[in-house]
Amino acid sequence: xxxxxxxxxxxxxxxxxxxxxxxxxxxxxxxxxxxxxxxxxxxxxxxxxxxxxxxxxxxxxxxxxxxxxxxxxxxxxxxxxxxxxxxxxxxxxxxxxxxxxxxxxxxxxxxxxxxxxxxxxxxxxxxxxxxxxxxxxxxxxxxxxxxxxxxxxxxxxxxxxxxxxxxxxxxxxxxxxxxxxxxxxxxxxxxxxxxxxxxxxxxxxxxxxxxxxxxxxxxxxxxxxxxxxxxxxxxxxxxxxxxxxxxxxxxxxxxxxxxxxxxxxxxxxxxxxxxxxxxxxxxxxxxxxxxxxxxxxxxxxxxxxxxxxxxxxxxxxxxxxxxxxxxxxxxxxxxxxxxxxxxxxxxxxxxxx
Ligand code: SF4
Numbered sequence: 001x002x003x004x005x006x007x008x009x010x011x012x013x014x015x016x017x018x019x020x021x022x023x024x025x026x027x028x029x030x031x032x033x034x035x036x037x038x039x040x041x042x043x044x045x046x047x048x049x050x051x052x053x054x055x056x057x058x059x060x061x062x063x064x065x066x067x068x069x070x071x072x073x074x075x076x077x078x079x080x081x082x083x084x085x086x087x088x089x090x091x092x093x094x095x096x097x098x099x100x101x102x103x104x105x106x107x108x109x110x111x112x113x114x115x116x117x118x119x120x121x122x123x124x125x126x127x128x129x130x131x132x133x134x135x136x137x138x139x140x141x142x143x144x145x146x147x148x149x150x151x152x153x154x155x156x157x158x159x160x161x162x163x164x165x166x167x168x169x170x171x172x173x174x175x176x177x178x179x180x181x182x183x184x185x186x187x188x189x190x191x192x193x194x195x196x197x198x199x200x201x202x203x204x205x206x207x208x209x210x211x212x213x214x215x216x217x218x219x220x221x222x223x224x225x226x227x228x229x230x231x232x233x234x235x236x237x238x239x240x241x242x243x244x245x246x247x248x249x250x251x252x253x254x255x256x257x258x259x260x261x262x263x264x265x266x267x268x269x270x271x272x273x274x275x276x277x278x279x280x281x282x283x284x285x286x287x288x289x290x291x292x293x294x295x296x297x298x299x300x301x302x303x304x305x306x307x308x309x310x311x312x313x314x315x316x317x318x319x320x321x322x323x324x325x326x327x328x329x330x331x332x333x334x335x336x337x338x339x340x341x342x343x344x345x346x347x348x349x350x351x352x353x
Pocket of ligand 1: 036037038039040041044045046047117149176
C-alpha cells in the first residue's frame with residue numbers, strides 16, 4: 001500500500017530530555033530549538049544536551065515534521081493494525097520515530113512537549129505558528145508544554161505570552177533552582193530571583209501554568225537556610241501551579257562536581273536536606289502542588305528495597321491542605337537512621353540524571 005510505503009522514510013528529530021511529568025508514551029516530543037543557549041549553570045553545564053551549540057530550528061522544518069506526523073495519525077485512524085504491523089520491517093531510525101508516534105497515539109494523544117532547553121527564545125510569531133500547526137494537524141489536546149529559561153520568560157511581555165497561550169501553549173517548566181540571589185550567583189545561573197517573580201507573574205497573567213523547579217541542597221552546608229527561606233519567598237510571590245523538588249547531585253564533568261571534590265562546596269547530609277526542606281515547607285504560603293517526582297529525591301534502603309520519603313506522583317501534595325502530610329513525612333524521615341539513606345554524594349557517580 002502506497003501510504004504505508006511512505007512510512008519507510010518517516011523521521012522526526014527528538015532532543016535528549018524532557019521533564020518526567022511530561023514523560024513516557026503520553027507526551028509527543030517535538031524539537032523546536034536545539035540544546036541550551038546558556039550551558040553555564042555549575043550543577044548542569046548543559047551536559048544533558050552534550051554541551052551542544054544552541055540553535056533555532058526553522059518554522060518550515062518543524063511544520064513539515066508536524067505535517068508528516070499528521071499524515072501518520074490519519075493513517076492510524078483509518079488502518080491502525082496495518083501501521084503497527086509495519087513497524088518491525090522499518091529501518092532503525094524510522095522504526096524509533098514511528099514507535100514514538102504510535103505510542104503517543106495509542107495512549108490517547110493527550111500532550112505535546114516542545115524541546116529543548118529554552119523554547120521561548122524562538123520569536124513569538126514563529127512559535128505561535130508552530131503551535132497552531134500542531135493543533136491543526138494533530139488535533140486538540142490536554143496540554144502543550146515546554147522548558148523556558150527564567151530570563152527568557154522575564155523578557156517576554158504579557159501580550160506575547162497571551163498570544164502563545166491562545167496558540168495552544170499551556171504550561172512552562174522553568175528552573176528557579178533557588179530564590180536566593182547569592183546561591184544563584186555562585187551557581188552561575190544567569191538569573192535573578194526578581195526576574196523569576198516578574199516573569200512568573202506575567203505567565204500567570206497570560207493564563208499559562210507554571211512548573212518551577214527547586215534544587216534541594218543547592219545552598220550547600222553554608223547557605224542552606226537563606227536558600228530555603230528565599231526560595232519560599234519567591235514561590236509565595238509567584239504562586240505557581242507546581243513546585244518540583246530536585247535533589248542536588250553533583251554530576252561528573254560539571255564545575256560543581258569539581259568544587260565539591262576540591263572541598264570548596266560542601267554537600268548537605270541526608271538529614272540536613274530534610275531539615276532544609278522542613279524550613280521551606282513551613283514558610284511556603286502558596287496554593288499549588290509540591291511534587292517530588294524524581295528518583296533522586298530523598299530515599300533510604302530497607303531489606304525490602306529502596307523507600308522514598310515522599311510520594312513520587314506527578315501531582316504531588318496540594319498546598320496548603322497537605323502541608324501537614326509533608327511535614328509528617330519529613331519528621332518520619334528524620335527519625336530514620338541517617339546511615340540508611342542513599343546520599344547525594346553516593347549518586348554522584350552519575351553523569352546525568
Ligand atoms: S540548568 Fe538549564 S539553563 Fe542551566 S545549563 Fe542546564 S539546561 Fe542550561
